[in-house]
Amino acid sequence: MIEALKRWLNSRRTVAKKQETRCLCCGECCKAFGGHLHASKNDLERWRSQGRTDLLDRVNRLGWIWVDPQTKQREQMCPFIEQKGPENCECSIYETRPDICRDYPTLAHSRRCLRGGFLK
Numbered sequence: 802m803i804e805a806l807k808r809w810l811n812s813r814r815t816v817a818k819k820q821e822t823r824c825l826c827c828g829e830c831c832k833a834f835g836g837h838l839h840a841s842k843n844d845l846e847r848w849r850s851q852g853r854t855d856l857l858d859r860v861n862r863l864g865w866i867w868v869d870p871q872t873k874q875r876e877q878m879c880p881f882i883e884q885k886g887p888e889n890c891e892c893s894i895y896e897t898r899p900d901i902c903r904d905y906p907t908l909a910h911s912r913r914c915l916r917g918g919f920l921k
Contacts (some may be wrong), residue, residue: 802869814911819918824914825889825914825916826885826889826890826891827888827889827890827914828882828884828889828890828892829916830902830905830906830913830915831878831879831882831890831892832878832879832882832883832903832913833878833915834877834905835867835876835878835880835882836867836875836876836877836878836879837875837897838865838866838867838879838901838902839864839865839866839901840860840865840866840883840899841899841900841901841915843898843900844900845857845860847897848897853897856894858870858879859876861873861875862913866899867879867881875880879892880895881894
């Protein structure tokens with residue numbers, strides 16, 4: 802799966818202009834990476850101080866997010882992504898989203914989102 806994702810990202814590089822763009826709010830990153838993320842210490846402290854047991858219940862003992870609160874199995878995608886239209890999604894926890902989501906796309910992603918756009 803990782804190799805297929807790398808090939809797809811490389812194929813999209815020629816599509817993107819080398820200028821900074823805004824997030825398209827397509828939700829592709831939340832769908833693709835949502836089940837492969839860790840909570841930071843900052844996330845856990847923030848969620849505790851905010852009383853966000855709904856988020857803390859979705860973190861397993863190893864720090865993986867997002868897990869099903871009943872089965873403790875990792876979700877395939879972020880459970881907080883809401884489809885708003887055929888090409889648009891919204892994060893229902895945007896203000897307190899995990900640090901890893903705040904930082905995406907990182908230098909490891911060449912600052913490109915899954916749709917190929919360059920983001921800050």
